Amino acid sequence: MQPILVPVILCGGAGTRLWPESRVTHPKPFIPLPDGESLIQKTFRRASQLPGVSEVLTVTTDDLLFKTEDAYATTDDAVACNHGYILEPFGRNTAASFAAAALDVASRYGPDAHILILAADHLITDESTFARAVEQATNLAAQQKLTVFGIVPEHPETGYGYIQAAAGPGDQLSVQQFVEKPDAATAQAYVDSGNYYWNSGMFCSRADLALAELKAHAPELLQSVSRALESGIQSQGKGHCSTRLCPEAFAQVPDISIDYALMEKTACLAGVKADIGWSDIGSWEAMGQLTPADDRGNRFDGEVLSTGASNNYVRSHDRLTALVGVEDLLVIDTADALLIAHKSQAQGVKDIVAQLKRSGHGARLQHRTVHRPWGSHTVLEEHERFKVRRIVIKPGTSLTLQMHHHRSEHWVVLQGMARITNEDQITLLGVNESTFIPAGHKHKLENPGVIDLIMVEVQSGDYLGEDDITRYE
Structure with missing residues (x-):
């Protein structure tokens, strides 16, 4: 009998590397891509179309609930799949979200139900291969394995964590260790070795195994999240249910990622090699790759004129932008903020956001x-x-x-x-x-x-x- 599979979408964070489009009240998952659809819409549609899925559970904050509901309502699959929500009063990192989802799914669907953890802000272009990878991960999870998805690296990347793993039968991976974000030379060595994979942050597990491993390796976190869930407020709507976690209990939850809390400690790891066209769209350089280039390598999203310009990415939806004789620039124009950066410095945008935070500037928090x-x-x-x-x-x-x-x-x-x-x-x-x-x-x-x-x-x-x-x- 096919096990129950509940995709769990984790939606939070500020997406500082995509400022000025991304703000605290309008984070990366809700930014429209060049095709008009946001990352969270793509994630929900992709999850709801997996075989046997009748509910997609989303863990997000109270403040983002209405934006999430609006995003789901505009997808073609919204009426075909129930929505479940776990609403955090404030962010406490991914371990807390994972624990809440595992507790909720185990209580409503039984301990042998499977949870598939997905990030709301990742792009996957090969959805058929993704579905096959999920099937393999579910099979491994049924064998009491916490199954991670290792992305076949396309190039040396310093912005991602890595998984060191040996190839097994088929697309299975024998996971050896998790590795932090490397410098450029180390990233190149990882790619050359052939046994390092990008850590996608996606994984699959039986609910009872997830809870048992959390109890063994992060008992304080599990107890705190359990109290927040038990003391939470539940509500039922048409086609959806939601649980608002108790703020007082949730304040006691440690702020730690699932990698640190569990994945680097458990002995129950397995992996699936996933060559699925994956990207976390972690910079404006990555976003620019989604727009076709002209004959001079420019990528324009919006009304843009150029002369003598090459290899630039411009995103300008509110007004005409013109380039003259410049190259290798990122130009991101919004109604209240303009970003101009060299492509080689795309990761430095987060430093500008840090300056905005220190000064208390409103452009970090919300748009006009x-x-x-x-x-x-x-x-x-x-x-x-x-x-x-x-x-x-x-x-x-x-x-x-x-x-x-x-x-x-x-x-x-x-x-x-x-x-x-x-x-x-x-x-x-x-x-x-x-x-x-x-x-x-x-x-x-x-x-x-x-x-x-x-x-x-x-x-x-x-x-x-x-x-x-x-x-x-």
């Missing part, structure tokens, strides 16, 4: 367009005493009843229908109609229609900070 469960808002113009925003509200959703002490708001409807509560008065506004919300007034904004409500909001006052808000719901 900020997504919320009810829709999004975009800053169009901002000064000391006024701010102009475009607000998009999804059908059937609303903002909370709230009040601001220091600012007034003027709303103009551009599309759809708005139901507005202003103190004790409720009004409906259509296209080209407007209303004024004085400072100190309780107000609420709803979309009762079936299409997106789009509005322009003008804030004015002596203080426009987002913390000037009192919520009544």
Whole structure:
């Protein structure tokens, strides 16, 4: 009998090497690739299409739940596969996520169920070979093996960890050790040797073996995660279930990766050689490879003009970009930040993000367009005493009843229908109609229609900070 297989997608992190597209509130899995689909959408579709899969479990944070649901809802397979969520109150690295998933799957599907750990931000282009590798990994997992996927290296790479392994029968690997990210010379030696593989971070295991090995090698972590799961809040929706882990219990969970906590210690390892067109899209150089090159080696994503330029990658979706006589550059243009880097320094982007963090700059956290469960808002113009925003509200959703002490708001409807509560008065506004919300007034904004409500909001006052808000719901 075929064992139950539950793919588990781990979705978190900030993706600092893909700044300025990637932000804390909009990490790498949600960045659209040149074909328009994001990495998390590709991962969900790929997982849901595996034979026998009826549920995909996603471990993410509370803050990213609505973005994840939106991403899944736009895939063709969303209605064919149930969604399960484990929601962490804050990040605690991959060992905690793995433990929570193993506990959840064992309790709902039984100890002999298999879990397939997948990262939300990896690209796999050969999906048929991936499916065969999963089948082999499941067979090994049934033999009480923690099975890792070793990626056949295409070139020396200093940004990946490696697995040293001897080839076994078929595509099986006898794993000898995990190796940290090497320098360039060591990476070249690994590739030349033929028995080193990129560590994909994907693996497969029976739930009971995963829990037994965690109990043996990381008992404190397993106990803390178990308490957070048992004290969590469960909810059931149409086609999905979710568990919000208890914040107080989860705060006691050690911050450690699954490699350090378990994979480097267990004696139950096996491996599968996976030549599946894998990439973690860990730099803008890697992202650029997804766009076809012109006759001078340039790769352009967006409206770009060039003369005398060669071997550049430009991503510019908001405005025209022009290159003159430059070469080997990465140019990433967003609405509020511009990155220009030499291709050889692509990994240095994370140092810029570290500077932004030290200075408290908002460009590390979010874009001008900020997504919320009810829709999004975009800053169009901002000064000391006024701010102009475009607000998009999804059908059937609303903002909370709230009040601001220091600012007034003027709303103009551009599309759809708005139901507005202003103190004790409720009004409906259509296209080209407007209303004024004085400072100190309780107000609420709803979309009762079936299409997106789009509005322009003008804030004015002596203080426009987002913390000037009192919520009544």
